[in-house]
Amino acid sequence: MKTENKVMNFKGLKDKLFFIFVTLISLFVIVFLVGIIYSIFKNGYEIFRSVGIIKFVFGFNWFPTYEPQEFGIFPLIIGSLAVTLMSIIICIPFGLGSAIYISEIAKPKEKEFLKPFLEILASIPSVIYGLFGMVFLAPLVRRVFNIDSGFNLLTASIILGFMVVPVVASFTEDALNAVPLSLREASYALGANKWETIWKVVVPSSISGITSAIVLGFGRAIGETMVVLMVAGNSSRIPRSLLDSVRPMSSTIAAEMGETAFGTLHFHALFGIAIVLFVITFVLNIITEFVRHRFIIKRY
């Protein structure tokens, strides 16, 4: 009896130890997040101190290598917003359309056939999308609009738009699946057909989930680096038309960090851009969570 108790105790101890071990391991995620925030703020803080936060964010001139240096990232922010907004406009019909089709119309067999395509679209490395833009889409855009260069806002937005389709589609599909079947059945019972059920019942009752899917897609698109770096044209002026070349924040970091010496003001400025980028994606994340949360509370 006594030895048995000892064995039980030993087992209990092992359980306890494992619990502590697992808890400690799971702290890593928090440590990494704090590490990322710490590293970009520590290195980017200097630019806010010496240039000033207002002049940095709203300054119109980005001349990091000229004398005198100027570090205004407003054109870069506008560049990011322009490309992202445009890509989301392109993405919305295809993303929502695909999700609605898969969730509401496709038969199970069809679903199983269609969904892998979206997964493949999501899995392709961004640098290959960029290459596709350089060798196919940019020349096409150049010829269609009869302009000097196809590396512009429109080309980048089209590719980015399709890159984000799987993200928006999969989150929209989750939102649509959360709509109870009884709502659809009630709609059919009242004599509504498929199209009416989709637009007047299913979509309205999942609208907050769909909104959060779009906001999430926006967050993905604004942080995407390689495609805009390769096809957006890289001119740091504020774009006036869809066919102007732009330089978003992410590609500025990627293009210039390689040639920047450690500890210079330019170095700190690029980390400053990363802070702005991080804050934007962080806020978008909070909005997504908030909208999704409200939607859950409303339902139950």
Place this chain on the structure above:
Amino acid sequence: MNKNKIRTYQNILGVFFLRFLIFFTIFFLVLFLYIIFSKGYKVLSWDFISKFPKDGMTKGGVFPAIYGSFLLTVLSVIFAFPVGLFTAVFLTEYAKPLWLVNAINISINTLSGIPSIVFGLFGLAIFVNGLKFGVSLISGALTLAVLILPIIINSTVEAIKTVPKDFAEASFALGATKTQTIFKVVLPAALPGILTGTIISVGRAAGETAPILFTAATFYTRELPSSIFDEVMALPYHIYALVTEGTKPALQKPIAYGSALILLVLVLGVNLLSIFIRSNIRRKRKC
């Protein structure tokens, strides 16, 4: 009567329109694959895969880049997998205290939304400069590991959640401890799902460019890396550098197409494998 006719037409047209939208998306994908394959396959040969670059990147193969990508990917998964697995175990099997669970979930959500270029700067600040690893295999692999960690955690949590509660209860009823139950019942049952998620993260790590831009990648090395503190060539960076920084674009572009095709085939292969495993699980569940 007439109104009903309009409604019917509206219905048919609407469904047709939705079908058009999804098929256009698929058309885009097929066009994309066609362009990359048709440009790349002419360059591809056994020599291209197995030889070193020659004559200032205008001839020869891309073996060092394939090898470098392989090392980066494998190392990053080795770092991320145990952390991801045990974090998922904590979130599904223990999940207390609640404030910690919330903090972890918020961290995972935030991490998965951070742009990849910001991960690159993090790696540069912490691993390259802070810990003095330099631009190296280890810096790049650690950066990628942090990037893929949320994917591994989320997919492992999903996989563990699909294991029926009865399994664990039966194990407890037989007198097994919690640790025994986790290792001998829950995790084995969730294994295919966990594998799927890990495979997806392999594809992601292999294809990322921005995080390794300043932490690991170099355009050209004479030799293969001999330690984890060496710089490496990597396929995604190689593609980018060839088309944007090359000095002889006409000769270097075909090599970029070939590299892109290799990377694409690797990533697609890995993802098809995960799709296959998953559909196999589903079929088994149905029986």
